[in-house]
Amino acid sequence: MWVTNAKIVGIVLGTLALYTLIANKIPQVQSEVPQALTLGANVTPEQLVAAGEKVFNGIGGCTTCHGLGTRAPNLLTDEKGTGSIGVRCGKREAGKDCKQYLYESLDNPTAYVVSGYQPIMPVMTKQLSPEQVWAVIAYLESQGGTVDVTGDDITKAKQLTPGASPGTPGGGSAGGGSFAGGSTDPKAIIQAAGCLACHKLDGQGQVIAPDLTHVGSRRDAESIRKKILDPASSVTKGYEKLAGIMPKTFGTLMSAAQLEALVQYLAAHK
């Protein structure tokens, strides 16, 4: 019986060892706690790239769309024969170097929507601090190009957005009217808020959440206002399962004038 017992123990330990070994042989990725990013004026390109890679793969949420090959252009690999982003960024717009192009793409994503893709990207300068934005730019430049981001770029960006502090979104001061650059143009607000990442409007955007093209025919202005301020207040029939996904922060991000401009614009979509 001792031989049988030894065999059983051997099988149990061998099976456990096999599973443990396989799990240790695969790439090891730990989920870190997001840290506030502090980069001084003397930051080196290598430090920027390293920090940018973390933001790109982590808190920036870039990999949610970029890299899947369907929702947004590939950035780290070749995009339809034009090379990775570091190679092609300087050639995308005449008169704009790579750094300028990438910054504008993060600050105003609708400016240069790549053909074949929807304008669903949110304004990243509202989501990330200046340090994080410039670190991501440095990381993207490093993908086949030359890194020319410096500490001066961060310093200047901070001066432009004095409310920003490390680890906090650059211009997202609560209700201060700097949302969408303070614009009351509904299209700029919709872009800054990233509405089209889920909603469709006038043929653009995604179909994850209700189509807003005729939202004015099913909701009046008051209902739309309430829905923006408190998304859980009502749920469109058929979308009950998606309740809770829409951010609750628009009431604090937008100024009253912006909110009203957006409400009236949507209510007019009969």
Place this chain on the structure above:
Amino acid sequence: MTDNALLLLQAAADTTHAYGEFPVIGARAFIWITAEVHLMFAAFVLGVPMFAVVTEAIGIFGGDERYDRLSKEFTRLLLVAYSATAIWGAMLVFGLSTLYPRFWAYLTTIFAPSMWIYAGLFFVESFTLYLYYYGWDRWKKGRAKLGHWTLGILLNVWGTIVMFIANAWLTYMMSPPRDITPTTDPTTIKLWHAIANATWMPINVHRVIANVVFGGAIVGAYASYRFLAARTDEERAHYDWMGYVGNFIAMSALIVLPFAGYWLGREIYQYDQSMGITMMGGFMSWLWVIQAFLIAVLFLTGNYYLWIGMGRIPGAERFRPYTKYLLIVLVLGAIVWGTPHTMIADSKELAAMGGSHHPFLGALGVMSAKNTAVNLMILTTFLSFLLYRRANTRPVVPWARAGTIIQGTMFAVAAGVVLFYGIRGYFVEAIVRIGFSVYQVLAVLSCIVFVTVIDILMARGAQSLGAIRWGRMPPRSQYALFILAVTFTWLMGLMGFARSGIRQYWHVWQVMQDTSKYAATPALGYASKMISLCVLIFLSLVAFVFWLGGLAEKSTFVATGEGEKGARHVGH
């Protein structure tokens, strides 16, 4: 504001008392081990009564006393296991209250009444078990036996409610209702509002089924040990049969488990997409490749056990040539299911692949291919069961040939539907593709249900080709049962890590942040070592429990004198 709320807010602000430390292994490892081992024992003491009561019912209504004895033997294993469950549960509670006091205060503020009910029900459940086991021989006949069986049902009812209550606490941590924010005073949160959160019911259903699987696997391992230690042919026959029943129940429930898991995953995505993406495409993406490997081991080992088992069934020879084709489908399915798709890769790795996905394997790593593979594996396993069931019988009903053709057609149609939607999924948008998996699942489930019904009707008065020669199994078949038990247990630990780990650095998702030094969620390598350690502790204790059971009482096996002649299939 009430005094309680004020105290709680003060406690929340006082981060110096938010966390304690445990010597040598640290607070997180202590909680990990106690929670996991408690959960394994809990799954065992919830899963085993489920089929103890089913086997007792088969004994009562089928008139076969062997099932009654089997049921009693299962129940005997529960007695000491209950104590172990309670001990590990107490260690977990003490650990939480001393190592994570702020978090524990938060949970108890919301869930206190449910915790009192939980404790009360555990008391009631324990005494129901004592009555159930110790009253076995006294309430053996007539109405008293039915009363005894009712005790078994009550045991399951109490256990299931206890599990549902505990599930509410952990699912609240994963998916608190969206109107609850970091500033919400916990004393204002309604108990039922917190309990009925988005993932509560999917977890309940998933765990009920998983407990049946787990209980079956552990009983199978117990039977295999007793088989290997048996001194007589009759004893060996009894434990061979018991191992078969354990494996049959485990594998039957396993077939349904992926559907419950799919529902849970869907609810997680719908509750919070970023959580879903973290789970399937973020830092946990490799975990699903490991999961696929483990489930492939389960399917292959379970089928292997059945195929070896056909060696003891007269008439099974005619089906043996088909097993190699079944093996091919299972292996191909496992390879496809284990193919990685979206995962974190650095720029060098991406460049080496020539894109975000591997040019060839990427096409097999998508859900269309994986859903197709797993559904075909389920169909194949069901076919193995069907061949096993039929092995020693020849149907005599006049429509036997037509019935077999209809069954074959159902298999072909189900496989066709699975393949059609699998291929079609490549050409439609994701939102449409997700819906296709429902059709695939329905096709497979319908096939299983209707083919089984036809088979039961066809087996009426079937000609026997000879009784199963229970006990005539090579030792390697019993070692396969051990591999199944270890793999099921490890898989449970892995899925526990996935469910808990997707909260990342939150105690309560986006409501209460983990600010301890253990806030980062470890990589799979570290997690696998913890899982293996927990499995080892659990199995060692289970072996001790079984040994104690053997000391206290002899096996309920009683030589009937019938030997192997009287043995029949489960379900016949």
